[in-house]
Amino acid sequence: MATPGPGGYDRESEYFFKLNKEMIERKRAEQAAAEKAAPARRSTKFQCYMKCPKCGEDLKEIALQGIMVDRCTGCDGIYFDAGELDILLDAQQPAGFLQGLKSIWRKK
Secondary structure, three states: OOOOOOOOOOHHHHHHHHHHHHHHHHHHHHHHHHHHHHHHHHHHHHHHOOEOOOOOOEEEEEEEOOEEEEEEOOOOOEEOOOOHHHHHHHHOOHHHHHHHHHHHHHOO
16 A cells, blocks of 8 residues: 555545646636637627628528528528428428429519
8 A cells, every 4th residue: 555645645646636636627727718708609699690691691581381491682592490491392392392492583
């Protein structure tokens, strides 16, 4: 059995104590950095919310065969949220879906 060092710990226990202490300090620093960056991410998300990824203009929600999709007011791009395209494709034959898209451009 190892003899205790000056702090009452043997060398092995002291090594693991220091290792755990360093890990905890590193995790606290990472968490503090993440908390500091969170408002910046929220601000960026707010600035980009309902903006076209192509041209930056506002997106407007429109109904397409019962699904709300996003349409750009600048470049007329159509954007789907997660799962919306799957719903449309499952509900309609591709020809019907393309007919639905065509009807959007005719409304201009």
